[in-house]
Amino acid sequence: MVKRPRREYLDHHQGGIRRNTQHKVRQKQDNDTFKLMFFYSFLLFLVGIVFIIYINQYVQISRLNFQIEKLKEQRDELKTKKAYLQLEISSLKSLERIEEIAKNELGMAEPAEINYIVMAEPEDNKSQDINLAKNTGKEIDATKKKSIKDRIFAWFNNISQVQAGTLDE
Structure with a gap:
């Protein structure tokens, strides 16, 4: 059971x-x-x-x-x-x-x-002497070849140019 x-x-x-x-x-x-x-x-x-x-x-x-x-x-x-x-x-x-x-x-x-004063530039002494010697020879030759008219104009140009120290009072 x-x-x-x-x-x-x-x-x-x-x-x-x-x-x-x-x-x-x-x-x-x-x-x-x-x-x-x-x-x-x-x-x-x-x-x-x-x-x-x-x-x-x-x-x-x-x-x-x-x-x-x-x-x-x-x-x-x-x-x-x-x-x-x-x-x-x-x-x-x-x-x-x-x-x-x-x-x-x-x-x-x-x-x-x-x-007013116009001054040129300074050059060396040696080159200045050489240039001076060359220029004097050329100026002499140039003056021989120039006419009277050219000489008078050159003379007036030189008179009108004034260098420093030349106009002392």
């Missing part, structure tokens, strides 16, 4: 199985919920970090643009100051101002007349 289990035992025994499976299912659901919450919080954290980095970059760009504008203003001010200083330099270099300072502060006066 086969003994049949009692109904109470089976109900109790099966109820325990049901409770264990329900407990395991609930633990798995709690575990899945925890994982899902962790995933969403991590995702939210990453989105927050990206947002903070984006805002930080925007703030830095704004700061740099402000500095650029400030430097442009300084550059414009310096250009204006440079133009003013160049104008001041040109006014200080003007000949009228220099003449006024020379007359009033230094007691200088304009000359009554201006004498």
